[in-house]
Amino acid sequence: MHLGVSESMRECEYSQISTRSSTPMETPYKKRTPKKRKWESFPGRNKFYCDGRIMMAKQTGVFYLTLVLILVTCGLFFTFDCPFLALRLTPVIPVIGGVLFVFVLGTLLRTSFSDPGVLPRATPDEAADLERQIDVANGSTGYRPPPRTKEVVINGQTVKLKYCFTCKIFRPPRASHCSLCDNCVERFDHHCPWVGNCVGRRNYRFFYMFILSLSFLTIFIFAFVITHIILRSHQSGFLNALKDSPASVLEVVVCFFSVWSIVGLSGFHTYLISSNQTTNEDIKGSWSSKRGKDNYNPYSHGNIFTNCCAALCGPLPPSLIDRRGYVQSDTPQMAPPTNGITMYGATQSQQSHMAAATPLLQQQSSEPVILTGSPENGGSLPGRTSLGLGGPCTSLPLGQPTPPTSTPSLSIHEATDMLPIHGHGHTLNHSHPLQEPIAHHHFLTPEEVPSPPGMLPCGSPLGHSHTVQAGFYNPASQDSLHEDSVRGLVKLSSV
Amino acid sequence: MQGLVPAATDGNMATEFHNLQELRHSASLANKVFIQRDYSEGTTCRFQTKFPSELESRIERTLFEDTVKTLNNYYAEAEKIGGQSYLEGCLACATAYLIFLCMETRYEKVLKKIAKYIQEQNEKIYAPRGLLITDPIERGMRVIEISIYEDRGSSGSSSGSSSVSGSTAR
Numbered sequence: 034m035h036l037g038v039s040e041s042m043r044e045c046e047y048s049q050i051s052t053r054s055s056t057p058m059e060t061p062y063k064k065r066t067p068k069k070r071k072w073e074s075f076p077g078r079n080k081f082y083c084d085g086r087i088m089m090a091k092q093t094g095v096f097y098l099t100l101v102l103i104l105v106t107c108g109l110f111f112t113f114d115c116p117f118l119a120l121r122l123t124p125v126i127p128v129i130g131g132v133l134f135v136f137v138l139g140t141l142l143r144t145s146f147s148d149p150g151v152l153p154r155a156t157p158d159e160a161a162d163l164e165r166q167i168d169v170a171n172g173s174t175g176y177r178p179p180p181r182t183k184e185v186v187i188n189g190q191t192v193k194l195k196y197c198f199t200c201k202i203f204r205p206p207r208a209s210h211c212s213l214c215d216n217c218v219e220r221f222d223h224h225c226p227w228v229g230n231c232v233g234r235r236n237y238r239f240f241y242m243f244i245l246s247l248s249f250l251t252i253f254i255f256a257f258v259i260t261h262i263i264l265r266s267h268q269s270g271f272l273n274a275l276k277d278s279p280a281s282v283l284e285v286v287v288c289f290f291s292v293w294s295i296v297g298l299s300g301f302h303t304y305l306i307s308s309n310q311t312t313n314e315d316i317k318g319s320w321s322s323k324r325g326k327d328n329y330n331p332y333s334h335g336n337i338f339t340n341c342c343a344a345l346c347g348p349l350p351p352s353l354i355d356r357r358g359y360v361q362s363d364t365p366q367m368a369p370p371t372n373g374i375t376m377y378g379a380t381q382s383q384q385s386h387m388a389a390a391t392p393l394l395q396q397q398s399s400e401p402v403i404l405t406g407s408p409e410n411g412g413s414l415p416g417r418t419s420l421g422l423g424g425p426c427t428s429l430p431l432g433q434p435t436p437p438t439s440t441p442s443l444s445i446h447e448a449t450d451m452l453p454i455h456g457h458g459h460t461l462n463h464s465h466p467l468q469e470p471i472a473h474h475h476f477l478t479p480e481e482v483p484s485p486p487g488m489l490p491c492g493s494p495l496g497h498s499h500t501v502q503a504g505f506y507n508p509a510s511q512d513s514l515h516e517d518s519v520r521g522l523v524k525l526s527s528v
Numbered sequence: 529m530q531g532l533v534p535a536a537t538d539g540n541m542a543t544e545f546h547n548l549q550e551l552r553h554s555a556s557l558a559n560k561v562f563i564q565r566d567y568s569e570g571t572t573c574r575f576q577t578k579f580p581s582e583l584e585s586r587i588e589r590t591l592f593e594d595t596v597k598t599l600n601n602y603y604a605e606a607e608k609i610g611g612q613s614y615l616e617g618c619l620a621c622a623t624a625y626l627i628f629l630c631m632e633t634r635y636e637k638v639l640k641k642i643a644k645y646i647q648e649q650n651e652k653i654y655a656p657r658g659l660l661i662t663d664p665i666e667r668g669m670r671v672i673e674i675s676i677y678e679d680r681g682s683s684g685s686s687s688g689s690s691s692v693s694g695s696t697a698r
Contacts, residue, residue: 205670207571
């Protein structure tokens, strides 16, 4: 049968892989299940709307509060104060107010609905490869070694890259794992419940525009409502003025309390942008000179102007998670192998490679991930979010306590490192008692993550890779390996 | 001459499918090599140009390094902060980012160029050597995944395959 092939083998040593797209007649088998989009099987704790176009965090209650506050205050302003001001002063006032309002709403929605820069989790192959490298480095016998870090030198500064056990990757510099959303996010700033999303590389500029324009809007409304009341009280006395326009009182109250926090936050983020730091780094004091004489920020471009321009006008990277792409089902009907090896355009799922290349590696990447995903962090949520509803991002113990990366002995230490709170040092103390339950949960993760090869049924990437390399590849049986559990059992028996 | 798998030599689709499948079986995935990111210059996208040992017998070092260096250059171009990116950023901000409904960002344009480049490299250089490069964007820009295929020798028999293989043999 393979005489022809072996002849070509002798000549060119390896048979060439077809790189052309497959023919339209790709599946003799009919698809039994309708095609699902990737967001439906996204491993993080996010909510998706509009068929994957909109992506938010799980807890969105506070976001609706923000929306209501802005809409109600502006609505009252336009209804009750603007007519008077337009007549008495100038009609430009409602126009400017309108522009600011639209801008605030636009940036808020953009921040809340976009992907902050989530890093997709590692494919089983990648995870296995990393595990292998770490085992080689440690020479370990199978017991989980202490938390894994890698050191890199960036522009002269030594930076530690931590390994994320949930996402099975070494986090890039400045990335961090958000426990509320259960995702690693690039250039993680903080998780903002007021916006209902993480703030990271892709939506930081929108977030900054939002708080900046909201500061202007708040100050604008505050100033003009006060003007309105003063003008009215010249006409008919102070108390009468308040009686004539009761809405103004509400607006003044809302704006008064907002101004301090929002303007303060804008100022803080302006400082962060000009020094090219994230909230995370500022709180930890990663680049402060207090840590050492030679400690400096390796990411800064040197001057304030360049830093600002880079943060606000720099290129906008695309989303790395293909939310609206279709999941290539990993059942054998995708085995029509030309699909697997030829489709590597951006719209095709990674699973199409895996599916055709090795049916055994078809193990859904979501499966092992789901095992490690929710349970540990579930306990921490109620405690976290209840702590800081009193004010905007300033006082919330947001974002992530230590993700399940550290052993319990290090977890408390890690907590202080990881909390991205705006400058409120005392809230760090809150983190310690909260870390304990998480530490307990962390005990579970080592067992869940399949590090010993072939020990765990049907979820072990190492088991997969080992068996593949051992030459266990029975094409006839690939059609029969429909169930994950069956696959796992078969593999175990072969190992 | 290393030929490509004939796409539709036979009129009979079933036979063709069968043959391609056999050919696939004849080239099974042996290993995957992951080229990691190089963070020595910050968070901009760069990949390490270190030549992995698993590829030593499969491809020349210079070809591999060229590919990675070209990819690095593409990514640097995408993430470059300069006049054009400022213009794009300011224009986008002024139009409340609605302009991206009709226009592609520069990053996306460069990503398309990269996809084309990778496909071309795969066709010309890597596939003839039994290797396949996966676009890093499909791996979250973390790694360049290079799949190494081994010819398996013999698998299940099929009557059609030998004729196909015969046509590809020189």
